[in-house]
Amino acid sequence: MAEIEEGDIILKLDDVTKVYSxxxxxxxANLALRRGAVNVLVGENGxxxxxxxxxxxxxxxxxxxxxxxxxxxxxxxxPADAQKHGIGMVFQELNxxxxxxxxxxxxxxxxxxxxxxxxxxxxxxxRANHFLDKLDAGISAETMVEDLPIGQQQLVExxxxxxxxxxxxxxxxxxxxLSAAEVDILFKVIGELKAQGxxxxxxxxxxxxxxxxxxxxxxxxxxxxxxxxxxxDIDTKWIVRSMIGxxxxxxxxxxxxxxxxxxFRAEDISLPRKTGGLAVDHLSISVRAGEVxxxxxxxxxxxxxxxxxxxxxxPHSTGRIFVAGKEVIERDTPARIKRGLALIxxxxxxxxxVQVLSIAANLTLASLQKLTRFGFHISGQREQAAIREAINxxxxxxxxxxxDVTSMSGGNQQKVVIGKALMTNPKVLxxxxxxxxxxxxxxxxxxxxxxxxxxEGLAILFSTSDLEEVMALSDRIAVMSNGKITKVIDRxxxxxxxxxxxxxxxxxxxxxxx
Amino acid sequence: MTTVTxxxxxxxxxxxxxxxxxxxxxxxxxLFAVIAFFSIFAPNFLSTANIILMSKHVALNAFLAMGMTFxxxxxxxxxxxxxxVGLCGMVAGGLILYGIDxxxxxxxxxxxxxxxxxxxxxGVAIGAVNGxxxxxxxxxxxxxxxxxxxxxxxxxxxxSDGQTFPNLAGNPDLGTTGFAFLGSGRxxxxxxxxxxxxxxxxxxxxxxxxxxxxxxxxAVGGNERAARMSGIKVDRVKMFVYMxxxxxxxxxxxxxxxxxMASHPATGNSFExxxxxxxxxGGTSMSGGRGTIGGxxIGAFVIGIxxxxxxxxxxxxxxxMVIKGIVIIVAVVVDQAQRRLQQRVALMQLAKKD
Numbered sequence: 001m002a003e004i005e006e007g008d009i010i011l012k013l014d015d016v017t018k019v020y021s022x023x024x025x026x027x028x029a030n031l032a033l034r035r036g037a038v039n040v041l042v043g044e045n046g047x048x049x050x051x052x053x054x055x056x057x058x059x060x061x062x063x064x065x066x067x068x069x070x071x072x073x074x075x076x077x078x079p080a081d082a083q084k085h086g087i088g089m090v091f092q093e094l095n096x097x098x099x100x101x102x103x104x105x106x107x108x109x110x111x112x113x114x115x116x117x118x119x120x121x122x123x124x125x126x127r128a129n130h131f132l133d134k135l136d137a138g139i140s141a142e143t144m145v146e147d148l149p150i151g152q153q154q155l156v157e158x159x160x161x162x163x164x165x166x167x168x169x170x171x172x173x174x175x176x177x178l179s180a181a182e183v184d185i186l187f188k189v190i191g192e193l194k195a196q197g198x199x200x201x202x203x204x205x206x207x208x209x210x211x212x213x214x215x216x217x218x219x220x221x222x223x224x225x226x227x228x229x230x231x232x233d234i235d236t237k238w239i240v241r242s243m244i245g246x247x248x249x250x251x252x253x254x255x256x257x258x259x260x261x262x263x264f265r266a267e268d269i270s271l272p273r274k275t276g277g278l279a280v281d282h283l284s285i286s287v288r289a290g291e292v293x294x295x296x297x298x299x300x301x302x303x304x305x306x307x308x309x310x311x312x313x314x315p316h317s318t319g320r321i322f323v324a325g326k327e328v329i330e331r332d333t334p335a336r337i338k339r340g341l342a343l344i345x346x347x348x349x350x351x352x353x354v355q356v357l358s359i360a361a362n363l364t365l366a367s368l369q370k371l372t373r374f375g376f377h378i379s380g381q382r383e384q385a386a387i388r389e390a391i392n393x394x395x396x397x398x399x400x401x402x403x404d405v406t407s408m409s410g411g412n413q414q415k416v417v418i419g420k421a422l423m424t425n426p427k428v429l430x431x432x433x434x435x436x437x438x439x440x441x442x443x444x445x446x447x448x449x450x451x452x453x454x455x456e457g458l459a460i461l462f463s464t465s466d467l468e469e470v471m472a473l474s475d476r477i478a479v480m481s482n483g484k485i486t487k488v489i490d491r492x493x494x495x496x497x498x499x500x501x502x503x504x505x506x507x508x509x510x511x512x513x514x
Numbered sequence: 515m516t517t518v519t520x521x522x523x524x525x526x527x528x529x530x531x532x533x534x535x536x537x538x539x540x541x542x543x544x545l546f547a548v549i550a551f552f553s554i555f556a557p558n559f560l561s562t563a564n565i566i567l568m569s570k571h572v573a574l575n576a577f578l579a580m581g582m583t584f585x586x587x588x589x590x591x592x593x594x595x596x597x598x599v600g601l602c603g604m605v606a607g608g609l610i611l612y613g614i615d616x617x618x619x620x621x622x623x624x625x626x627x628x629x630x631x632x633x634x635x636x637g638v639a640i641g642a643v644n645g646x647x648x649x650x651x652x653x654x655x656x657x658x659x660x661x662x663x664x665x666x667x668x669x670x671x672x673x674s675d676g677q678t679f680p681n682l683a684g685n686p687d688l689g690t691t692g693f694a695f696l697g698s699g700r701x702x703x704x705x706x707x708x709x710x711x712x713x714x715x716x717x718x719x720x721x722x723x724x725x726x727x728x729x730x731x732x733a734v735g736g737n738e739r740a741a742r743m744s745g746i747k748v749d750r751v752k753m754f755v756y757m758x759x760x761x762x763x764x765x766x767x768x769x770x771x772x773x774x775m776a777s778h779p780a781t782g783n784s785f786e787x788x789x790x791x792x793x794x795x796g797g798t799s800m801s802g803g804r805g806t807i808g809g810x811x812i813g814a815f816v817i818g819i820x821x822x823x824x825x826x827x828x829x830x831x832x833x834x835m836v837i838k839g840i841v842i843i844v845a846v847v848v849d850q851a852q853r854r855l856q857q858r859v860a861l862m863q864l865a866k867k868d
Contacts, residue, residue, distance in 0.1 A: 313743070337745040351743045354736035356803035365733055366744040368726035378724050420744065 008035040010199045011056065011087075011168060016065030018051050025051040027223045028065075033168060036197045038190060040210045040231065043220030044243060044466050049203050050092070052220070053170050056201070057089035058082030080109075086167035090157045090174055092203075098146030103128035105145055106160045131159040134192075136185045149276060151178045158186065162193070169193065170201040175209060187213055205298045205465070206504050207236045219243055240467070240496050259475070260289030262325065263459035264341075264428040269309050269319035271302075271483075279305040280317070281483035287428070287459040292450060294474030295463040296499055302483040303463035304346050307430045311343045312336045323427055337366060340427035344417055344434055346463075352417035353405050360387045360401035362416050367423040390419035395445050411442020418449065429453065431462035435469060447473060467496050481505050534859060537852035541796055541812045544845070548816055552823035559826060566705060570773075572818035573711040576811050577766045578789035579796070580718050581759030583810040586793055588755050589735040589802030590648065590655035595763040595789055597666035598640050599782030602767030604670045606633045607679035607777030610690045623688040630696070630768055637764025638757045640666055645753035659756075663786075670779040679777040697772030707769045714765070718758075719807040727754060735802030791838070792817050795845045816841070 011033040018026040026048045033039050033056075043049050054060045056067070058076030066073050069085060076082040079089075096105050103124040104111075112127070114120045128141035137155045145153060154174060161169055171190075175183050190200055190213060204210055210217065211231060219227035219242035227242035264287045271280040280302045287293045297303050309317040312333045321328045321341075328339050345351035353362055364371060364383055371382045387401050394415045398408060405416060414434065421429065431450070435443045450473065454460055463480075464470050470477055477494050479487040479502035487502035536543070552559045578595045585592045606629055613623035624632065640662060647658035684690035699706040722728040730751045733741040742748050766785070771777040796813030798805030820841065824834045 311743070332747075333742060334745040334747055343743065345740075345743055350737070351739050354733045354740050354803070356736040356799075357732060361729060361732070365729070365741070365746070368729055372726060376725050376727075378726065378729070424745070 009033065010035045010070060012068040012071075013052070013056070013062075014066040014068055016052075016055065016062045016067070018048075018055060018060060019063045025223055026055075026062075029220075029223075029225050031218060031225065033199045033201060034216060035167075035199050036194055037215040038194060038200045038202050038213050040214035040217045041201060041203045041220065042205070042207075042210060042217065042239060042243060044468075047220040047243075048223040049220055050172060051223075053089060053172060053201065053203065056082070056168070057087055057170055059089075083164060083166075086165065087170070088161035088164045088166035088168070089170040090154075090161050090172060092172040094150075094153050094157055096145045096153055096156060099144070101125075101142050101144055102132070102139060102148075102156050103141040105156060106131065106141070106163055127163070128159070131163045132156075134162070135159055135189055151182055154178060155182065155186075158189070162189070166198060168199045168201065170203075172203045173205065174202075175204060175206065183209075207239055207500060208504060210239070211236065236497070236500070240500065243467070257290055257455050259291050260457055262286055263289040263291075263323065264461070265322040266306075266310060267320045267322070269306060269317060269321075271305050271309050271314055271317040278483050280309055283319075283480075283483070283485055285461075285478060285485060285488070287461055289427075289457045289459050290454050291475045292454045292460045292462065292473060294470040294477045295461060295480055296465065296467070296470040296477060296503060297463065297480035298465060298503055301480040301503070303480055304432050305483075306480070307343055307345075307432050307461075307463070310336075310430060311341060337424050337426075340425070342366075342421035342424050342426035342429050344414075344421055344429070344431040346432035346436065348410070348413055348417055348436075352420075353413060355404070355406050357405060358402045359396075359398050359405045359408065359416060362405045363387050363390050363401075363419045364423060366420050367425075370423075386423060390423060393422075394419050394449055409438075409442070411438035411445070414438050414442065414446065415449075418446065422453075426458065428459045428461070431460065433464055434462055435464070435466065467499060470499065471496065479503050479505075534852065534855050537848060537855065540845070540848055540852070541809055541816065544795075544816050544841075545812050545819075548819045548823065552819065552826070556823050556826040559823060564822075564826075568818060568822045569708050570705050571822060572815050573705075573707045574766050574769065575785070575788050575792055575818060576711055576814035577714065577762045578759075578785055579792035579810045579814045580715060580807055581755075581762035582786070582789040583793045583796070583798050583805050583807060584718070584722075584731055584755040585655075585759050586790070586798050586800060587731050587735045587802060587805045588752055589738065590752065590755070591659065591790070592641075592644065592756060592759045593656065593659040593786050594640065594644060594662040594666055595759060595766075596782040596785035597663045597670065598637050598760055598763035599767040599770065599785055600779055601640070601666045601670040601673075602633045602637050602764040603771040603777040603781050604673045604679065604779055605636050606630070606693075606768050606771050607682055608673055609633070610682050610684050610693055611679055613688070613690075623685075623690055625689045626684075626692045626695075629690070629693075633768050634761060634764045637760040637762075637767065639760070641757035641760025641763075642753065644760070645756035648756065649749040649752050667779075674777075674779055676779060678779075679771075682771060682775045682777065693772050694775060695772070697769055697774070707773075710765065710769075714762070715807060715811055722807055727751065731755060732803055735804075737803075788817060791842050795842060797849060799849075813845075 009032045013029055013031040016026060016029050029052060031052065041049050041052070051060065055062050058079045058081050061076070067075070074085065076085070097108065103121070106128045107124050111119045112123045125141045132139050132141060135155050135158065137152060137159065139148065139152055139155065145156060148156065158171070158174065174186060178186065193200060202210070202213065214231040217229055217231050217234065217239070218225055219239060221243060227238070229238070267284050269280050269283045270278055273279040283306055285293070295303050308314055309319070310321060312331050315331065323340050328336060330336060330339065349355070354365065360383070364386060368378060371378055371386060373379045390396070391398055391401065396415045396419065397412050405413060434446055434450070438446070450460055450462065462473070471491065471494065474491050477489050477491055477499065478485050479499055481503050486505040487498070489498065558564055581595065582592055609624055609629045609632060613621045615621045644659050644662055647653045648655050682693050684693055696706055701709055722731070730741065730746045733744070733746055734748050734751050738748060767782065770781055792814035793805065793810045794800065794813070795816055796806065796809030796811070798810060817838065820838065821834055824837065
């Protein structure tokens with residue numbers, strides 16, 4: 001590998017470590033950001049990219065290590081602090097006030113005022129339009145933000161960051177909601193900013209984008225920096241290799257067992273997006289009993305939406321679903337659970353757990369009717385037995401099942417969510433990012449459980465944006481992009497590059513239609 | 515790696531400090547404190563007659579507070595209970611005095627059991643209206659029940675043109691006598707209303723602890739989205755709690771008109787606030803997901819004893835309001851402190867284990 005040119009360093013992270021309660025998110029990272037260049041950051045979900053950037057943007061403070069700005073040590077106590085030093089960040093989740101106009105959003109906390117006569121709305125709109133014109137956004141500054149499609153909202157965020165006269169602009173997956181034309185405009189703006197000497201930090205999963213726009217690249221894995229290079233010296237293979245590494249994680253070995261007949265089939269599932277277009281685009285897939293189907297895709301590919309459609313969470317979705325050959329006509333979640341479908345939601349805290357209830361009550365929540373006598377009395381014995389069984393089967397480390405579910409670690413909480421789903425005796429298990437936000441040991445347990453369940457004849461569909469995971473765990477791999485399945489392939493024949501390529505294919509086709 | 519913790523012999527909360535235990539028992543402590551205080555300073559406080567009188571007062575608020583507890587646990591609020599009390603009192607009174615005119619020259623009169631059942635159904639029906647507004651039309655609970663508060667009160671006033679239905683003794687020829695039993699009757703020396711309270715409270719506590727619908731009430735309040743994802747019929751749970759609250763309010767309406775042997779359309783004004791106060795005092799969390807029927811009953815007793823005791827001591831009613839308000843605020847402050855302490859203790863225990 002060629003030497004990295006020194007360049008004009010504006011900000012340096014010196015041996016920075018960040019620890020959250022028990023989890024090390026970033027380990028001894030050294031990172032230099034260069035002026036007038038696009039500094040690209042890649043890594044899988046949970047690799048620590050966002051944590052790193054949040055420290056630079058003043059959202060988090062490093063547990064250890066120093067931040068050097070222009071060679072001087074600085075300490076940011078809040079995002080406002082970092083902003084004062086010229087650091088702006090566009091977060092992956094948009095931070096906009098939907099109930100306010102675009103101009104009001106751009107000038108939030110630093111309104112243009114006319115002394116006692118209050119906010120000068122006219123001036124704000126004028127200035128805001130100036131920034132928006134730069135982006136060719138075609139947005140009027142007087143529009144309510146909630147009336148804009150998500151892609152344009154992203155542009156508003158970017159306009160807001162530019163309006164801050166930033167010296168360092170951090171963009172966390174800025175293109176995940178943009179159309180091809182909007183991406184081109186964004187890249188043009190990035191080029192202009194670069195020429196003005198702004199240091200850009202660009203985080204994305206889309207490798208082709210990184211190759212197109214990046215100057216310096218840094219790869220993160222498990223909180224550690226595993227590769228740093230000039231983009232012109234490397235290729236996508238190098239990126240994939242640095243992202244995944246050579247040390248194999250603790251994956252459960254696949255148990256050889258015969259696959260049964262078709263357990264689940266989805267036909268022509270479509271879900272319209274609120275802002276136009278389809279979140280799930282005429283998707284059809286079939287899974288056999290005992291088979292593990294890995295669905296790989298980037299954020300926003302429509303995986304969660306597809307699972308939610310299957311569970312009957314979206315009344316507007318269309319298409320047909322079959323379990324064990326019989327069509328599921330019922331459209332509500334309780335009936336679909338009865339028919340043998342179960343979902344482990346992606347967002348454990350918001351959709352999986354009832355935080356105020358105990359571990360035990362969370363486990364039995366979805367199957368209370370099964371534990372009753374006379375149809376209304378919850379039998380204490382039966383409930384206790386079921387809870388004990390779940391705790392043993394899933395190796396849940398629960399000191400006492402009557403404790404609040406929040407007293408456990410993330411991995412054990414995830415096992416509780418899985419236990420809850422399994423108690424409904426599903427035939428088809430949908431797992432949305434089952435390993436997100438849990439530690440390595442718990443991950444291994446979860447993977448083992450998935451294998452065991454498949455061996456028992458369950459059909460499992462799981463989604464992930466972790467390449468290694470999808471390669472190691474699936475019997476068959478489906479790649480989703482932009483609401484469509486772009487590739488279905490047996491694991492034996494799949495290669496990482498094929499999958500990465502297919503994961504951005506859906507966007508190319510829209511480009512042609514656009 | 516896969517060590518399995520056996521769950522039976524795990525010790526619960528040995529690290530939980532003395533302070534935490536005290537805080538958990540705070541409603542009990544408050545109850546004993548008010549009882550002890552008034553038995554010393556209020557003459558005749560501990561006389562049987564006074565205790566029975568007080569328990570009758572407390573029972574009225576306790577009914578409403580139980581219904582309110584379920585509603586608050588789901589994360590809602592029911593402001594209409596006071597008005598339902600008034601309207602149901604008028605329904606019961608009207609049925610006894612005038613029956614139902616069939617418009618064809620006949621009037622149907624009902625016996626007392628039938629009157630009670632019809633009145634309860636009216637209460638449940640208003641609860642169902644609340645529930646439908648909240649679940650099907652997506653009206654915020656505060657607004658929906660504020661609306662029914664006015665509507666129900668309006669109908670109560672319309673039913674008699676604002677007048678009282680006097681003398682509900684009934685007519686022996688029509689078989690409408692015996693209404694007084696509910697309000698003034700005694701069984702084994704205790705007022706009938708207290709017996710009804712015992713039955714309804716036990717039923718409510720049973721529902722909360724041992725039935726799926728009870729567990730689902732807590733789940734809906736704790737995390738509605740997760741409850742939905744788990745296949746809980748959230749709308750049905752919400753319908754249930756508002757209907758139960760209406761049912762409890764109807765009971766109170768019947769008992770009050772029976773005690774007075776008259777129905778007045780303004781009965782029950784601002785009862786909803788006392789009910790909310792009792793629930794909160796008993797440890798029900800306004801953000802949903804937490805609360806117990808037992809705690810609410812004790813909360814109702816604390817509030818009831820406090821106001822009766824202060825009256826007996828001759829404290830001005832203006833001061834009574836100030837004191838009641840302070841007690842409620844202190845209760846919630848202690849509740850928050852307990853929750854924080856509990857979390858810290860739980861974290862400490864977790865840290866020790868690892």
